[in-house]
Amino acid sequence: MLGRFILPATRLPEFATALEANCCAERERPWMLSLLASADREADIAAMQNFTSGLAFLDALELRADSAQQAAQQVEDTLSAYPTQITRFVECSAEALPHILPVLHKHKAHAKIRTGGVTAEAIPGIEAVADFLLACAQAGVACKATAGLHHALRGEYPLTYEPGAPTAVMHGFLNVLAASLLAQAQASREELLMALASTSAAEFTWTPATFRWREHRFTHSQIEAARQHGLISFGSCSFTEPVETLAQAMKETA
Known part of the structure; x- marks a missing residue:
């Protein structure tokens, strides 16, 4: 039933330690992780690059766009910075949605609604x-x-x-x-x-x-x-x- 385990990207080191200490290596299916991006993009990317575990894989990333006026360029810059092999979801306001949908389509990213x-x-x-x-x-x-x-x-x-x-x-x-x-x-x-x-x-x-x-x-x-x-x-x-x-x-x- 658990499609992805969701956690902040900044807590990846803590998660890796807990997983190695408590999870059996003979699991039939590895953990698939969906990360919540923080305001510190560089810290997020560093945590993702340093994460190595045979028990879990980085499968998705969830981002949030700001105001409608800045959303398109912000999303363009952010999606270009993160790894393209990870499924990416972007949450935004209703006002920003029309501005970012073309960017999401271009980057093969997805939208998110709360x-x-x-x-x-x-x-x-x-x-x-x-x-x-x-x-x-x-x-x-x-x-x-x-x-x-x-x-x-x-x-x-x-x-x-x-x-x-x-x-x-x-x-x-x-x-x-x-x-x-x-x-x-x-x-x-x-x-x-x-x-x-x-x-x-x-x-x-x-x-x-x-x-x-x-x-x-x-x-x-x-x-x-x-x-x-x-x-x-x-x-x-x-x-x-x-x-x-x-x-x-x-x-x-x-």
Whole structure:
């Protein structure tokens, strides 16, 4: 279930020490690491160059762009500085996105959207998510969504695991995946908004060969293509909630 282990690039030396001390060398599958870039690019690159381990590999790098006015040049400079063999994701504001998508396409890098957090204000509206997915699809840039996608379906959930924690309406990963498929199929913005807003498990059905949202049917090959060119990854800080809520959604549609 763990696609990549995410950690700040500056903590690579600490991670290497802990891994060598605690991880069995006979692991069937090595750790794949996704690094969070810091403001100190030179320190990040030095940590990456000095990292050597047969138990883990540097697979991805996650960056953040600043203001819209500086974003394109900043992303151009940053992507040119980091190793090209690593999958690179760039997070930015909605205002900066149109400026950096051509740069991402040029460098074969990917976009990143943050879909949640521990406050209601950190959760973007369905309009922002739909516009992000459509813009990425139109630019030919793959993307990932991270944070807040603990639940299969959109609904109101606690923001944290603390007793009595405040609640907010959060995105569902089935909604986001369906919207990504629609974006790749050149569906309308209105259709993406409806998919993202859906709270009914009955609107989502799947078999080993197909996935449906309402009247839209996607084949296995379409899903494979979308997983390569559309939403290629989503993140959650919980292992159990995504599985449990997906199992519940499947029961409701059985």
